[in-house]
Amino acid sequence: MFMITLTEENYIKAIYHLGKQGHEMVNTNALAEAMNTKASSATDMIRKLAEKDYANYKKYKGVSLTESGKKIAVNIIRKHRLWEVFLVEKLNFTWDEVHELAEELEHIKSKKLIDELDAFLGHPTHDPHGDPIPNKDGEMTLVEKTLLSQAQINMKYSCLGVNDSSSEFLQYLNNNDIGLGAIIEVMHIEPFDKSISIKANGKLLTVSQSVAKNLYLKKI
Amino acid sequence: MFMITLTEENYIKAIYHLGKQGHEMVNTNALAEAMNTKASSATDMIRKLAEKDYANYKKYKGVSLTESGKKIAVNIIRKHRLWEVFLVEKLNFTWDEVHELAEELEHIKSKKLIDELDAFLGHPTHDPHGDPIPNKDGEMTLVEKTLLSQAQINMKYSCLGVNDSSSEFLQYLNNNDIGLGAIIEVMHIEPFDKSISIKANGKLLTVSQSVAKNLYLKKI
DNA sequence: ACCATGGTTTAGGTTGGTCTAAAAATATAC
DNA sequence: GTATATTTTTAGACCAACCTAAACCATGGT
Numbered sequence A, B: 001m002f003m004i005t006l007t008e009e010n011y012i013k014a015i016y017h018l019g020k021q022g023h024e025m026v027n028t029n030a031l032a033e034a035m036n037t038k039a040s041s042a043t044d045m046i047r048k049l050a051e052k053d054y055a056n057y058k059k060y061k062g063v064s065l066t067e068s069g070k071k072i073a074v075n076i077i078r079k080h081r082l083w084e085v086f087l088v089e090k091l092n093f094t095w096d097e098v099h100e101l102a103e104e105l106e107h108i109k110s111k112k113l114i115d116e117l118d119a120f121l122g123h124p125t126h127d128p129h130g131d132p133i134p135n136k137d138g139e140m141t142l143v144e145k146t147l148l149s150q151a152q153i154n155m156k157y158s159c160l161g162v163n164d165s166s167s168e169f170l171q172y173l174n175n176n177d178i179g180l181g182a183i184i185e186v187m188h189i190e191p192f193d194k195s196i197s198i199k200a201n202g203k204l205l206t207v208s209q210s211v212a213k214n215l216y217l218k219k220i
Numbered sequence C: 001a002c003c004a005t006g007g008t009t010t011a012g013g014t015t016g017g018t019c020t021a022a023a024a025a026t027a028t029a030c
Numbered sequence D: 001g002t003a004t005a006t007t008t009t010t011a012g013a014c015c016a017a018c019c020t021a022a023a024c025c026a027t028g029g030t
Helices: A006-018 A028-034 A039-051 A067-090 A098-105 A111-120 A167-175 B006-018 B028-034 B039-051 B067-090 B098-105 B111-120 B167-175
Strands: A055-058 A062-065 A156-162 A183-189 A196-200 A203-207 A215-219 B055-058 B062-065 B156-162 B183-189 B196-200 B203-207 B215-219
Touching (some): A006 A028, A006 A039, A006 A062, A028 A039, A039 A055, B006 B028, B006 B039, B006 B067, B028 B039, B028 B062, B039 B062, B067 B111, B156 B167
Antiparallel strands (some): A183 A196, B055 B062, B183 B196, B196 B203
16 A cells, blocks of 8 residues: 655645755755755655655765656646635635635645536536646646746737735735736836836836835736 | 645544444544454554544553544534535436545645535535434434334334445335335334334335334424 | 453553654765 | 855754553452
């Protein structure tokens, strides 16, 4: 029996996210930070994952996922994002409320559950934050995304998603009527602090550089 | 912060069920058996639960739930049964497939989730096995139930639920077209082995005593 | 009243995931 | 190219939940 623990799953997911879909090496400190734990604990877990062949590990050189590790990560992400869609579409949650709850739900182990949920939701392709949902086979459609911080002046964009999905950031967006699909036009970029004046759904608004770095757009 | 672990929740639930809604004392061996563990482990956990004031415990005398323990148990049961309804009504599960999955889902911690789910399902009062679903305040409607093994001859009943919700038993019922609400008429009771001949949804069928002891009926 | 028996608790040990503190390896600075 | 700083690993311990084995209580039979 190949038992995989909750904690192992969470480390695998963190390695996947930190290493850009699991391709780059992730260093121990970054992983420990992401897991809210200490480097020594991360080292222990990394060894265990390598032992079980979910991760590639060379001492002092960082960690990356093996194919089997990536498969696990993608499956968890699929579950996470499907649950998010469910919560928002069916249970009246808002996009800033779903992340933590989905972190719990993503660990429920049942293939049938997730496939039926997928069908029940009409096989959605993106979650409420604009992130793509992997299909049964782990494939997902990667869309060309531009950060608002790199958008061109006088161009029109639509809002595709966010990078940081903390509720603070999402609530900031809510307060300014920016959601998925919002129409955003870049009016002016202030050279001094790189803050950006935009027209969002018709309303004028100036956003800081750090906001701009967390908002994904698509040219329209 | 009052942290309650998954394992603690499962022990509390087991004490509740074994002690008939938490009123009777439960002995250590029975609890260990139900939890698939050893008596010594059960003792450890019982002490911890008593420590946290979820259980009343006198050495060598067994364990029962305190009011706060009962509240926790009822809440878990509410979650369990609502998830079962969801799985059957929305995700095409059959009544014999849902129990184990609901054992996982019942531990998800979110008040909003469960209240929204309740509303989404139209505030159901019974789960797919006929068991009552506690409301927000932990109240549930206890219906007068008769076991088939105690039913009277020549009377008509409708199927209210089951005692044993193992998938083996539920599949046996499926194979004989017996589900919730099925009309059951007691035709004959064999004195020798107490097997019972019934007409179930019009079809004649003879069931053993052990089946009869697990099927709840209501006079109609 | 005693003792055998079975149920229950204690003692001591294991495992998974965590920690702190110290040692080892690598990276950076001059 | 050596010294210093940073990152990573190791060593040793802790806690929750479990185990086995031994000691402990309670009860029922004689």
